[in-house]
Amino acid sequence: MATGFFDGVEPPKFHHYNPDEIVMGKRMEDHLRFAVAYWHSFAWEGQDPFGGQTFQRPWHPQDDMGRAKLKADVAFEMFDLLGVPFFCWHDADIRPEQGSFAENLRTLNEITDYIGEKMEGSKTRLLWGTANMFSDRRWMSGASTNPDPDVFAFAAATVKSCLDATHKLGGQNYVLWGGREGYETLLNTDMGQELDHMGRFLSMVVDYKHKIGFEGQILVEPKPQEPSKHQYDYDAATCIGFLRKYGLENEVKLNLEQGHAILAGHSFEHEIAVAASEGMLGSIDMNRNDYQSGWDTDQFPNNVPEVALAYYHVLNAGGLGKGGTNFDAKLRRQSLDAQDLIDGHAGGMEICARGLKAAAAMIEDGGLNAALADRYAGWKSPDAQAMLTSDLETLAQHVLSENIAPFPRSGRQEALENWVNRFV
Ligand code: XUL
Ligand code: CO
DSSP: OOOSTTTTOOOOOOSSOOTTOEETTEEHHHHHOEEEEHIIIIIOOSOBTTBOOOOOOTTOSOOOHHHHHHHHHHHHHHHHHHTOSEEEEEHHHHSOOOSSHHHHHHHHHHHHHHHHHHHHTOSOEEEEEEOOOSSSGGGTTOSTTOSSHHHHHHHHHHHHHHHHHHHHTTOSEEEEOOTTSEESOGGGOOHHHHHHHHHHHHHHHHHHHHHHTOOSEEEEOOOSSSSSSEESSOSHHHHHHHHHHTTOTTTEEEEEEHHHHHHTTSOHHHHHHHHHHTTOEEEEEEOBOOTTTOSOOOBOOOOHHHHHHHHHHHHHTTOOTTOOEEEOOOOOTTOOSHHHHHHHHHHHHHHHHHHHHHHHHHHHHOHHHHHHHHHTGGGGSHHHHHHTTSOHHHHHHHHHHHTOOOOOOOOOHHHHHHHHHTTO
8 A cells, every 4th residue: 555655746757767778788777777775865854963853754753663664665665656776775774773783683684574575566676785883872983993892793793684684685785884984083093903903894794795695796885084084995096905905805896976086085987987997896876965065965966977977987897787876865954845855866867867878979989988099009019018017227228229209299188078078
C-alpha cells in the first residue's frame, strides 16, 4: 500500500535523461548508474549550524523501528518515481539509533531484511553501504584512528556489521569515508601512529571482504577537512600514497566527490584523472559546493560544463565499472515539499545526462585526444623512448654532440577551451 507521501507530486519529466538511449555503444543508464543517498534525502532533517530541524516527515523522530520501515517504504516509492537503478546508505540512516552495539546490530539486521524484501519488488539495487562513524559522540576523536583501543574495536565491529549487511543486500561496493579520521590539533595527536592504525584497519576490512566472499569494491572517499580540521584522506593523491604504503593499492579504489575536490583546492576532473591514471577510479559522489561559502554544501549539480569534463575523464578511463553516480546531495533546508525531493534528483539526473552526452560527443569528435597525442608525439620515436632508460651523463653527451636547442611550442589552451565550448 502506498504511503501517500508523494500524493499529488508531479513525476519527473526528463528532456535529456533517457535510460535506454545508446551513448558510445552503451545505455545511458548503464553509463551513469545513478544512486540516491539515503542520508540526505531521508535521514537529514534540515539542520544547519545555526538552526534545527526544518523538515517534518511522517518518519520523524527517527528512533523507532516502525518509522524506520515507513522511511524505507517512502524511499522505495521515490526510487520508483525517479527510475534510479541504485541507492546508498549508512547504517545510521536506515536503522533507529538505540544505544548499545548489540541493539544497533539487531535493528540493522531487521531493517536490512526489510529493505531486502522491498528490493525484491523493485528494480533498484544497492550501489554501496557504509558505516556512519562520525555522528555519535563515541567517534569524536576518530574511529580507527581513535587513541582509545575500545573505539578501534567498536569501529571494527561496526564495519563488520555494515559489510555483512551490504553483502546480504548484494551491494556492489563498500565505502569508507573517514569523517573523524584526522585531527583537530597536532598538540594531542600522534599522526604516525594514527595512520598505522588506519592502514591496519583497512587491511582487516579487505581480509574480511575476502573471507565472506564479498565481490564488491572497497572504496575510500577523500575529503580534506570538515568535520575534522584536517582529514588524513585529504585528496585522491594522498589516498593513493596511503594505499600504496600499506600494500592496499590492488584492493582498494576511490570514491571521489565533486564538492570534496573543490574543498581540496582541485577540480573534480583533476581528482578523477589522478585516480584514473593509477587505475583506482572506483565510483563518484556527484554534487556541487557553493563556491562562495567555502564549505561542503552538498547541493545537486547544476553546471553542465563542469559535469561534462568530469564524465569526459570517466569515459576516457573506461567508465564507472561497478561504481556509479551517487547523488551525495541534499535539498536546501527551505525546500520542504515532497516535490522538492523529486525536482532535486530529476534536475541532477538531467545535468548528468547532458554532461555525459557532451563528454561522449567530445570523445567521438576526437579533437581533444588528437591534440593531446600531437603534443606528446615526439615521445613516439625510438630515440626518445631510449632516453627513458638512459642516464644523465649519456643525455648530457647527446645534447652536446647533437647541439640540441629545444624550440618551445604553444600549449594552445585557448583553442582547446574554445573546442570544449562547442560541445557544452
Ligand atoms: C561527507 C560525505 C559522506 C560520504 C559517506 O562529506 O561525502 O556522505 O559520502 O560517508
Ligand atoms: Co560523499
